[in-house]
Amino acid sequence: MRLSSSQENYLKAIYKLEVGDGIATNQSLAALVEATPASVTNMLRKLTEAGWVEYQAYQGATLTPSGRNEAVTLVRKHRLWEVFLVEKLHYDWDAVHSLAEELEHIGGEELINRLDAFLEHPAYDPHGDPIPNAKGVVRIRQHAIAASEAVVGDRFVVCGVKDSSSLFLRHLDKLSICLGKAYTLIDLLEFDQSAVWTEKDSALTSVSNEVAKNVLIQLTDE
Amino acid sequence: MRLSSSQENYLKAIYKLEVGDGIATNQSLAALVEATPASVTNMLRKLTEAGWVEYQAYQGATLTPSGRNEAVTLVRKHRLWEVFLVEKLHYDWDAVHSLAEELEHIGGEELINRLDAFLEHPAYDPHGDPIPNAKGVVRIRQHAIAASEAVVGDRFVVCGVKDSSSLFLRHLDKLSICLGKAYTLIDLLEFDQSAVWTEKDSALTSVSNEVAKNVLIQLTDE
DNA sequence: TTTGGTTTTTAGCTCAGGCTAAAAATTTTA
DNA sequence: TAAAATTTTTAGCCTGAGCTAAAAACCAAA
Ligand SMILES: [Mn+2]
Ligand SMILES: [Mn+2]
Ligand SMILES: [Mn+2]
Ligand SMILES: [Mn+2]
Numbered sequence: 001m002r003l004s005s006s007q008e009n010y011l012k013a014i015y016k017l018e019v020g021d022g023i024a025t026n027q028s029l030a031a032l033v034e035a036t037p038a039s040v041t042n043m044l045r046k047l048t049e050a051g052w053v054e055y056q057a058y059q060g061a062t063l064t065p066s067g068r069n070e071a072v073t074l075v076r077k078h079r080l081w082e083v084f085l086v087e088k089l090h091y092d093w094d095a096v097h098s099l100a101e102e103l104e105h106i107g108g109e110e111l112i113n114r115l116d117a118f119l120e121h122p123a124y125d126p127h128g129d130p131i132p133n134a135k136g137v138v139r140i141r142q143h144a145i146a147a148s149e150a151v152v153g154d155r156f157v158v159c160g161v162k163d164s165s166s167l168f169l170r171h172l173d174k175l176s177i178c179l180g181k182a183y184t185l186i187d188l189l190e191f192d193q194s195a196v197w198t199e200k201d202s203a204l205t206s207v208s209n210e211v212a213k214n215v216l217i218q219l220t221d222e
Numbered sequence: 223m224r225l226s227s228s229q230e231n232y233l234k235a236i237y238k239l240e241v242g243d244g245i246a247t248n249q250s251l252a253a254l255v256e257a258t259p260a261s262v263t264n265m266l267r268k269l270t271e272a273g274w275v276e277y278q279a280y281q282g283a284t285l286t287p288s289g290r291n292e293a294v295t296l297v298r299k300h301r302l303w304e305v306f307l308v309e310k311l312h313y314d315w316d317a318v319h320s321l322a323e324e325l326e327h328i329g330g331e332e333l334i335n336r337l338d339a340f341l342e343h344p345a346y347d348p349h350g351d352p353i354p355n356a357k358g359v360v361r362i363r364q365h366a367i368a369a370s371e372a373v374v375g376d377r378f379v380v381c382g383v384k385d386s387s388s389l390f391l392r393h394l395d396k397l398s399i400c401l402g403k404a405y406t407l408i409d410l411l412e413f414d415q416s417a418v419w420t421e422k423d424s425a426l427t428s429v430s431n432e433v434a435k436n437v438l439i440q441l442t443d444e
Numbered sequence: 445t446t447t448g449g450t451t452t453t454t455a456g457c458t459c460a461g462g463c464t465a466a467a468a469a470t471t472t473t474a
Numbered sequence: 475t476a477a478a479a480t481t482t483t484t485a486g487c488c489t490g491a492g493c494t495a496a497a498a499a500c501c502a503a504a
Contacts, residue, residue, distance in 0.1 A: 043462095111321060
């Protein structure tokens with residue numbers, strides 16, 4: 001039984017919630033797939049019927065092993081297409097999500113593995129999120145913490161974002177913060193929790209706490 | 223008003239029929255979009271309502287200028303994706319049609335123009351069909367005739383196919399006939415109308431009349 | 445010009461995937 | 475623990491895009 005695009009979106013949404021808070025409630029799902037809770041109930045019943053999801057009334061949904069498999073493949077497809085759009089078609093990183101949201105539903109294993117090879121097996125997507133490999137294994141990003149956890153004197157490299165909305169990504173562009181850049185945290189202002197970062201002792205960047213909470217970093221030694 | 227994938231397929235089908243025989247009858251459309259004539263009637267009414275098609279009961283359908291525009295853009299998208307799949311992902315030319323049939327419905331002008339630039343503005347798709355440019359202009363292939371029209375002694379280059387079914391394309395693969403190859407027609411056998419082609423006096427290729435009718439060539443001077 | 449065949453349209457149905465409003469279940473608060 | 479608030483489900487409806495079977499229109503022959 002082939003999944004529709006809509007069904008695939010539901011599986012991916014359940015997966016995201018499971019990886020995050022742990023529970024895919026009716027309402028959180030509704031928010032993610034942009035439908036009403038009533039529609040979610042309806043779809044969950046069908047996905048349960050078909051063996052992709054486990055679900056009992058009022059209890060929320062979890063993925064079966066095959067459901068999880070589908071979801072991981074979708075995440076892989078989504079992130080590989082994002083890499084393609086940014087690396088090859090030179091889209092900005094804030095503009096690729098919605099296109100990938102459509103492209104992820106096309107074709108099967110064959111297409112995505114060819115795309116993966118063409119892109120030379122990238123490990124991360126343009127937002128720093130890890131790309132599952134062909135076997136569905138997601139290599140976990142090591143030691144990533146929110147930039148808001150850093151203390152004065154820490155050196156770090158920006159490696160991801162928590163919020164990948166267009167609005168936030170374009171804000172980072174304005175601060176010229178991008179993945180891979182190395183900074184030192186030189187000050188934390190008590191007044192508003194904002195931070196001052198410096199990029200190898202040159203320009204200073206002032207970063208609000210709201211921003212720091214949504215930037216993922218890896219601390220670097222020394 | 224945004225077109226659905228299904229509606230886009232109808233516009234493309236009408237366009238193909240207009241370019242070919244000239245008339246998009248209810249039945250020929252049904253065959254192209256793989257639906258029943260009843261469903262076609264239904265859809266044509268909606269497309270007429272929305273201004274993409276002109277159509278009166280029992281008279282067949284024609285595209286309005288905006289409908290034709292959409293159709294040409296779709297053909298452009300389809301053929302560019304086919305180029306991508308063959309050139310970059312190394313698919314065989316007989317395997318790309320159905321994927322392109324889905325990819326063509328994704329995104330808009332922006333995506334397709336970026337893809338076009340990435341592919342360096344190809345003029346033809348993997349089956350030798352011309353790719354309309356961003357303004358919707360289709361450059362007509364010059365002097366192409368069916369290989370069955372050639373006479374003994376003619377030199378020519380293979381430049382396209384009339385039948386682009388998987389079955390036919392794989393047959394050409396077996397004969398190692400591909401686009402761009404140059405041959406001389408050295409014999410026409412009266413018994414079964416089959417032809418003998420030679421590639422710069424080396425290997426001989428025996429080509430049935432059925433095949434020759436579906437291969438497009440350009441005669442070369444001298 | 446009447447008859448018969450073909451094509452198109454109409455009528456009525458189905459299915460996926462949505463929606464709203466109301467009912468039921470669950471959870472929180474007093 | 476009873477009431478209130480929240481969440482989920484149910485019921486009933488809608489739209490897009492298909493389908494079949496029957497009626498209507500059109501075309502071609504006799
Ligand atoms: Mn999607
Ligand atoms: Mn991403
Ligand atoms: Mn298509
Ligand atoms: Mn083609």
